[in-house]
Amino acid sequence: PTSQRCAGAAFVPVQYGLYSSFMGCFVYCFLGTAKDVTLGPTAIMSLLVSSYAFHQPVYAILLAFLAGCIQLAMGLLHLGFLLDFISCPVIKGFTSAASITISFSQIKNILGLQGIPRQFFLQVYETLRRIGETRAGDAVLGLACLAVLAGLQAMKSRLPRAACAEPLAARVSYLIVWTSATARNALVVLFAGLVAYSFQVMGSQPLTLTGSIPQGLPAFRLPRFSMAAPNGTVTFRSMVEDMGIGLAVVPLMGLLETVAIAKAFASQNDYRIDPNQELLAMGFANILGSFVSSYPITGSFGR
Template sequence: MAEQGREAPGRCCSYHTVQRWLPVLRWLPQYSLQWLQLDLIAGVTVGLTVVPQALAYAEVAGLPVQYGLYSSFMGCFIYCLLGTSKDVTLGPTAIMSLLVSSYASQDPAYAILLSFLSGCIQLAMGLLRLGFLLDFIACPVIKGFTSAASVTISFNQVKNILGLRNIPRQFFLQVYHTFRRIGETRAGDAVLGLVCLAALVGLGVMKGHIPRIRRVELVSVRISRLIVWATATARNALVVLFAGLVAYSFQVMGSQPFTLTGETPQGLPPFRLPPFFKATANSTVPFSEMVQDLGAGLAVVPLMGLLETIAIAKAFASQNSYRIDPNQELLAMGLTNLLGSFVSSYPVTGSFGRTAVNAQTGVCSPAGGLITGILVLLSLAYLTSLFYYIPKAALAAVIICAVAPMFDARIFRTLWRVKRLDLLPLCVTFLLCFWEVQYGIGAGVLVSSILLLYAIARPRIKVSEQGVLLVQPASGLHFPAVESLREAVHRWALAVSPPRCVILDCTHVSSVDYTVVLGLADLLQEFRKRGVTLTFSGLQVHVLQVLLSADLEGFQHFPSLEGAARATLASPAEKGRGVDLDVSSQALLYDASCENMPPTSGLIQ
């Protein structure tokens, strides 16, 4: 034992342990020139996607456009060192931008502080290995939120497509004022926005129908397909570039029919502490008050960020046949948001669209993110002056095309066919998210939790005639389920005349708690008072140990159902009834998973 204790520190500092905390050490020794070529292509392709999207998502977050770029490079470098998926790219996303808009009050100081605090929470969760908490957010809740976010974000950009100003951000007010003021539409913005939408949709459809490039084909055919594929993949950058050139042309001619992005500060963001207080014209907002203002965002933003990243990482890991470490993903995400706040980043997460582009271009390692991060830094250093001419209508078109696929209309039909009860948390989340995001997510989690707790409190219990009365719980028994079990046993065994002996088949019972033990003790006492027996069969070892430790009076257990049936039929109460043992035949009297079945004639009098 002493030797093991001395060896423990060595194991903690072993190369394998270091590899677990720094996944870059796993793939770096295998890196090759071929990997470098593919990572370079993937990094450039994703970079051409992330720059226009970052500008657009900053608009969704209600922040100046440069903050989208400030949020786009730190994750590329951190994830290269700590990430366990070769495909995932971290950066601003539509959903996270919507959450930031909801909780940061369109104030960069609050957005940056939210990134810092979210990173701290995510790091703590990763170190404590609390990733399992995400399992309590059910799929219908996620689908309801993402579908509502798709509608909310898309409609939020309609004002930019139409060139309308001073439209409220609250969804219902936004709908009202947009239709009320639709007569103020700027023709230039509307035409350009619709043209950009059509181009993005057309290029997206084209990309989905490009055949795979095969080496047996002619070089000219392969090159032409590669050009078409590259054009479709970089469609966001090309459309934004086209719109910017059109706007610049009008500016040179002395007129400007479009609403432009405007001045963007040039240069890299300064590396400095996040704002732990905010100076206003008349006073200073202290750190404690800023935290209070962020409110539920300190829970919703870290959890939704982790949920989005891990879901994407798992999906692409399964598709490309490798494994990820969810808790390591938490650490990578947490450190990205924590360090990102020092360069004026708002909270980021994994991007499904850019991750898909990364995977489709054949990325071989997380090193592809380094190329993407360098492109973003170059854009900040040298290209921000050109962002002035980007029309807001073009960025709105990019956002709408990015978030539209998030609306999953099929999930409603699928749940109606598979399990209609799951439509309840889906619809509650979907509808309330139009009011406030936190209310929608909170209500959806609450409804799904109630459904889960109800299933625990009312487990499936079968009551059948098998020579004797057989009661079969279908799962673990926990304290909310005691009354349901007692009610079923009392109804079918003790409330009839004469009372029946019962075998409680616990084959499927995997756990019990102290309240269940007390409930079983009360049942045994009631059976003794009525002069009949309650016999247990098929108890698992750990469950049997719990019941034996409780020293229940009159407790009888048999490993098999046949042994329990023989012992029960040997009791005076059942001998008087003249019932024969026949464990091969079974008549179902009651199933708690169905509607209550009436007593079967001739079986229970």
């Protein structure tokens, strides 16, 4: 579900979120220097992809390939020190703005609104203007899931630790509550899926469903370096020109996000990371990921 949500934020079909989820993990476990980091689609990177891929999977996959090549070249040239010149206020400002944008972009899905523009201010305007078109089923289920998630998280944070001297029933109850709170995301997804399936079986579906997703793994092949268009063929040079500054922003932000997370875990768990090696790992992960239809990936605290 996280990968599908990220694909939605990138404005590409949901299966591309799944395609982006597995290759990076295999590559990073051999080349990465942070034992606590895993790679995959993230909300911030998906927001960048939506800006530079123009809702086209071909652009998104090629962007992953080119970003990986740039990261790999930076690693070979030992340019990891460049991260020191990106200030914390810039990072925090971008992250905060991205969080607000991504959070608000999910409101239309909770309310079941269709055809909302992707530009932030237009999203706000259209969502408020069409609030009366809210689908009751989507809103009730979405808000119920949010309430359950928040409740289980609060329950876990306030749960006292069970002592060995306590009765068996108390320890079992603690284990059940702790397990439910820890696995809250999976439980909520399972519950929502069962609700949607129940309505589908009864022949009345008040919920907006994701729809069918292509089965199986994508073919392992080079990304496409051109794209068919109604008025001809978009050449590789035109695609690169369309991406523009994204070819610098995407690889740098991907590395920045990964290294920031890696440094946080490294200081907490007492080990060191190598930014240049992280560049190599990210580069290979994005290049090989593009061979399985992945868009640019990075690390995240949530993952």
